Amino acid sequence: MARTLIKIRRQDDPMDLPYWEIFEVEVEPGMTVSDALEAISRAPVTSEGNPTTPVLWDCSCQSGLCGGCTMVINGRVRQACQVLLEEFDGPVVLQPLTKFPIVRDLKVDRGPMLAALERHSCWTDGAGLGAADGPMSIAKEEEELSVFLDCMMCGACSESCPQVNPRSSFSGAFVFSRVIPLNRSRAGQDGAGQRFAALASKGGVADCAGAENCERACPRGIPLVKAQAMLSWDTALYSARRFFRG
């Protein structure tokens, strides 16, 4: 049976220094990176035979639907449960996302993504359960824009974006993905002004420099470049209207 080396960048806590550990894993057909991490937990011993602690990483659905296990795998940001070990000839190198505060090992804190959505008021004010409304009808554009609802807050867009860095307050393209279906649908019109105001300010849509890495990195295939273009235009219109209205 084939064996492969898995090299993992570990860190015991946010204040500590990182270190590397190498594990040897028996590769079974269909085995993913996340399966390999589980195998390591069952026998946490390095390839040199030193006992160590189980590796911490986020993992929930194991189906590529929750975004939890996003990490940097051989230099690329990917979902650990969707990457087969068979893909690699040599060692597999795992590192935590770098654009988020580290918790421990491969686990990071994606709380800042929630804070960004809050800054952009990413919700509708849709009246409560009992509110009266007419028959539901869905505009063709609304259905086309529904792909933006697929964002699972994995952070791949932020990780791959050069504009997301300690000197910038830009959070990443996931914000565009949440804002668009709200601002372009009837349901979200109430809060559109607030969202545009946030997008027009520091860390907003103008901070995107057009690297377009986000769209390539997005595991759900969300057209983030198109999202940025649409929002740039909409935000410019919004700002112009505000200017002329005084």
Added chain:
Amino acid sequence: MADRNPEIAVIGAGVAGMAAAYRLAEGGAQVTLVSKDLPQRAGSACIRDGIAAVLDGSSGDSAELHASDTLGCGDGFASEVAVRRMCEAAPAIARLMFRLGLTYDRAQDGSPRKVSTPGSSRPRVMQSGRAMGQRLLGVLAGQTARAQAAGRLNAFYGWEFLSIIQDDDGRARGFVAQDLRNMEIRAFPADAVIVCTGGYASVFSPSLGAGPADGASLIALCEQGARLANPEFVQATPFSVEGVSRAVGVPGCALSMGGVWAERDGRPWRFIEEMYPERRGVVPTYLASRSLVRAAKELGAEAGGFARIDITGIDPDRAWSEMLPFMDACAQAGIDPLSEPVQVRPAVQRTLGGLWVDEGHSTSVPGLYAAGQAACQYHGACALGGNELIASLHGGFTSAASALQWVGATGATEASASMRSHAVEREEDLVARVSAKEGAENAYAIAWELGREMGPDVFLEKSAERLARAAGRIDELAERLGAAALIDRSEWANAELSFHRRLARTIEMARLYASASIAREESRGVHFRAKHPERDDSRWMVTTVALLEKGSFKLDHSERVAATDGLARRSSGEGGGK
């Protein structure tokens, strides 16, 4: 009554939990929402199917028919009152989700497109793209953030729920949770608690459920006096496609459009159609499972891996538009179901048992409510396709309304300082006990072995002998867990500690499943006993109620399932109404 708003806690930020939190915030409560992880990681993300709701009377559909299909698919085993309420509430809920920003797939005329699922007499399931569960989580997370911005909700993500705070009368007065980063254990007082921590699908293997659905929180609540209902009912789909890592379920519409066959004497054998000719191959999940077991016996094969789903004759445009979740899942796994039949195998889809709740979602503990897969309600002996998300939403709303009403009636009072410190000490003692364990066993390895034991021959077709063997093995694993010392001694983000604590209860859940399965000597819905293939309403129209007494579970079979009129007794398949 104290001069303040009701303070109500919600445990779990999945679809049910966030629906409850939404309703509570709208109703003027101050909400504490706690979850191990961000909302997007909840088990609801795994539900790719849509939501069932009768929006209008087109094609002769009605809430009445929806209720009748639900009870029929559930093999007459759910509370008819609760099911009717859900089906009547479903359209308003579907509309609310639309107003909150969830877009449904569109029909030509701009109305939501409706699809059929096996067991539905009309097309009434609305879908949204590739995976509605994840979309719904995003939409509801927006509402959670909105309530938080308005100061009506406090979210604690990255905290693990441990237990409830109880007063001398046993009433829930809040909960205790642990910060999974700095490991602080803290008491959170509340006037009522709503539990939405999911089911126990990950006790089994293979499972389509998310990892966190390990049943540990349910057992923890039983230790505090809550009761579980129908733990033996675990819904497996006979048709899952083995993909990357986890299997994915084949949606009902794929079954109705294509067909399932197995190779017999070199030719395709459409065994479901042969066994249920009047249904033209479209049968509720549990009948499909039974036919798979029978076909396996006839072919001398194991239940996994011999059947194929064949949609090769279907127009690709139609397949991609009407079965997007399935097609997307296959694409993820590198499979093209349009070019060749796909091999399928059984996998656990969801669990049907859970905390015992009444129609208002009150558990047997005063002040404690439950919704979503954590509660046993609506689905009976088999969940109808499209009912999962609507049941979670409706259950969340209902539990919130009940909790608000109850706190209004009984008054809001603070948990005393001694109640709180006692509750925290109890959990600190447990941590000390887990940390003091000695021995060379590895908890992750034990969990892995438990999964291997709880395979298709334990959940698909049940025999007393096999279940007894599983019970013996479970005892052995529990003993070995006692000899598993913590490897990780860190006081920062020690996930192993949490894993040990949960696994002990997951093992208990597995044991309870086995004993409740052995006790129920009949076949009903997903519960299929080889030696008792008939549904037996004279003896078994009863809920299994499990309660902990002196450290071990007792099963009580005295509570009859309320069937108020002919709907619930509707014959739904073999064994039904005999």
